[in-house]
Amino acid sequence: MKKGKVWLVGAGPGDIGLFTLKGMEVLKNADVVVYDSLVGQGVLAKIPTEARLINVGKRADKHTMPQEGINQVLLEEALKGNRVVRLKGGDPFLFGRGGEELELLTENEIPYEIVPGVTSSIAVPAYNGIPVTHRDFCSSVHIITGHRRAGEKYDIDFKALTNTKGTLVFLMGIAALADICQGLLDAGMDPDMPAAVLQKGTTADQKRVVATVSTLKEEVERQGIETPAIIVVGKVCKLAANFGWYENLSLAGWKVLVTRPKGRSSRTADELRKRGAEVLELPSIRTVALDEQTELWQAFDRMDTYQWIAFTSPTGAEIFFEELKNAHKDIRSLAGVHIAAIGQGTAKVLEERGILVDLIPEIYDGDSLGEALAAKLTGGEKILLPRAGKGNENLVKILKTHGARVDDIATYDTVYEKSRLINIGEEIRTGSIDCVVFTSASTVKGFVESTGLADYSGVVAACIGKQTKAAADAYGMQTFVAEKATIEALIELVVKIKNK
Incomplete structure (x- = not known):
């Protein structure tokens, strides 16, 4: 039997923008993903649907599976011939026990690769405006594990660390914060040395507490802190007040859920991230092309009888041209036919296939498309409408009222999706999600189907158009x-909601 292969992949500190390109490429091709609790939700949402999941849930002293068990799982899955991704928070070799996981693989001659990850010891201070080295303050940085076994003393030479005069970064040390600070003080560190605790860096829950080595524990107790968090000690900590940048972004501190059809890249998510939001990108619907496309092929054979083709989604346009190719036809068969698109996203798909649209409504919804197209009709025109099986019924009604003959042909179905890894209902109930962005009425329905909540009054919904808003209103959302049915206007809406 052919052996599989293992990739130890560092997922970074949380922000999916810090997940490496190689890590993303490896993850996309995984058969099995073995993941832990420190992997950011944005990265988890990128795990392919086809991959089998194994949660080993390591965090502090709470282990779903002991390390020896994890090592064995990697070996067994590779021996089955699988492409195995061991997805680890941060970097796999920085207190990630990656070396231990390789020992058993090496003994059994299992091929493997290491994909380094961005470590929180560098990234989290950076997101808080703290450079871990600075020529005016220090010339070295030291990364220390703050974790110790229960009942045992630290095996740390605090005197040596103090003598380096460098920046000290302690990972996994919040539970022993008092002991760490006291150890440094006992070793002769200046009590007024700046120090900081940095909570959940690179995410919407990022928070920092800056004090001194002698007052840090007291200040953390006063302000409160949640794990995971890191401890930074050094003169560079005082730069945070001037160099902090993340909190100045317009959507910093907000966690936004973007619903979208599965498989569609989300410019909405990209634009939200540029403004500092932590974006959880979850498909709430999936489009499935119909196996039987006889009606559409019959329409291809009478294409010269249509005056207009109206596309109501990018998916509808993509399937139309895929089936056109399958029917051994190309865009020449559309000669003389006018093309309408519901919005810029659909128009872009058409333009990529060499088609410039003749009509886009000012408001990107079915009713507006119907009204705009109806205004172009003189009566008796024939219109082809290739779209979802459950489309906007009012669109056809508007066109027929104005004398059009409409061939309303279903080319795909919309199926509701649910995340395997993230309990969105729980995220909503606990107030973890600040805003949900909806780009269609179907994504609203998919969101409701996947969460199954009894009460949606706590959901803040940013809607791209009036039909989407109506769908969200029906469930009692805020x-x-x-102002316009564009991605740009939708992003500005989210900013306005945050600042209202």
């Missing part, structure tokens, strides 16, 4: 609608 709804807001963009």
Whole structure:
């Protein structure tokens, strides 16, 4: 039997933007993903649907599976011939026990690769405006594990650390914060040495507490802190007040859920992240092309009888041209036919296939498309409408009222999706999600299907158009609608909601 292969992949500190390109590429091709509790939700959401999941849930002293068990799982899955991704928070070799996981693989001649990850010891201070080295303050940085076994003393030479005069970064040390600070003081560190605790860096829950080595424990107790968090000690900590940048972004501190059809890249998510939001990108619907496309192929054979083709989604346009190719036809068969698109996203798909649209409504929804197209009709025109099986019924009604003959042909179905890894309902109940962005009425319905909540009154919904808003209103959400049905207007709406 052919052996599989293992990739030890560092997922970074939380922000999916810090997940490496190689890590993403490896993850996309995984058969099995073995993941732990420190992997950011944004990265978890990128695990392919086809991959089998094994949660080993390591965090502090709470282990779903002991390290020896994890090592064995990697070996067994590789021996089955699988492509195994061991997805670890931060970097796999920095207190990630990656070396231990390689020992058993090496003994059994299992091929493996290491994909380094961005470590929180560098990234989290950076997101808080703390450079871990600075020519005016220090010339070295030291990363120390703050974790110790229960009942045992630290095996740390605090005197040596103090003598380096460098920046000290303690990972996994919050439970022993008092002991760490006291150890440094006993070793002769200046009591007024700046020090900081940095909570959940690179995420919406990022928070910092800056004090001195002698007052840090007291200040943390006063302000409160949650784990995971790191401890930074050194003169560079005092730069945070001037160099802090993340909190100045317009959506910093906000966690936004973006719903979208599975498989579609989300410019909305990208734009939200540029403004500092932590974006959880979860498909709430999936589009499935129909196996039987006889009606559409019959329409291809009478294409010269249509005056208009109206596309109501990028998916509808993509399937149309895929089936056109399968029917051994190309865009020449559309000669003389006018093309309408519901919005810029659909128009872009058409342009990529050499088609410039003749009509886009000012408001990107089915009713507006119907009204705009109806205004172009003189009566008796024939219109082809290739779209989802459960489309906007009012669109056809508007067109027929104005004398059009409409061939409304279903080319795909919309199926509701649910995350395997993230309990969105729980995220909503606990107030972890600040805003949910909806780009269609179907994503609203998919969100409701996947969460199954009894009460949606706590959901703040940013909606791209009035039909989407109406769908969210029906579930009692706190709804807001963009001034225009564009991604840019939708992003500005989220900013306005945060600042209201």
